[in-house]
Amino acid sequence: EPEVTQTPSHQVTQMGQEVILRCVPISNHLYFYWYRQILGQKVEFLVSFYNNEISEKSEIFDDQFSVERPDGSNFTLKIRSTKLEDSAMYFCASSEARGGTGELFFGEGSRLTVL
């Protein structure tokens, strides 16, 4: 069964360092997303991506964050200068169709710990 894969599963970094989280969405999907979950809190929307550009982003997704689809398979989330409060589980998701009409398929998550 096709699945969304994420790497790394866990990354520990120092505050101020750049981090890149990688995702390989399901191959025929057109919409890509990043969500995050701070421990004990809600799963929060960060950004959605379609047709090689950001289609929506939340208030969380500030200038420190960027997304890219550098080739036909990878979808990356970059945090330019990490802060302690960026520590969270980051989930990548993809879907065939837009919004609620299409099921989101999630990866297993990348846990980011900022020290």
Add this chain to the structure above:
Amino acid sequence: AQSVTQLGSHVSVSEGALVLLRCNYSSSVPPYLFWYVQYPNQGLQLLLKYTSAATLVKGINGFEAEFKKSETSFHLTKPSAHMSDAAEYFCAVSPTNTGNQFYFGTGTSLTVIP
């Protein structure tokens, strides 16, 4: 604005007992509604979804949920809990008319007692 409230961050049931996980939503327009399950060290997996067809939705693993517009609820039920149902359950809402965001609740951790 869209939001989802899950009452009860932790629910414990005995094996074989009824499972009831509560979800209430607020939305200015009729939304799409979802339940996702997360097993330990795994991603979020879709259990079921409501997209304005039948109000009683059947999902995988014997789960079902009923959309009640008057109560703005979408509670998840299963008649008989199994040990393998122990997991984190998330309710989510997606507005039908704007964007493609999903808004998630804080999750309910289900423990099944043998």
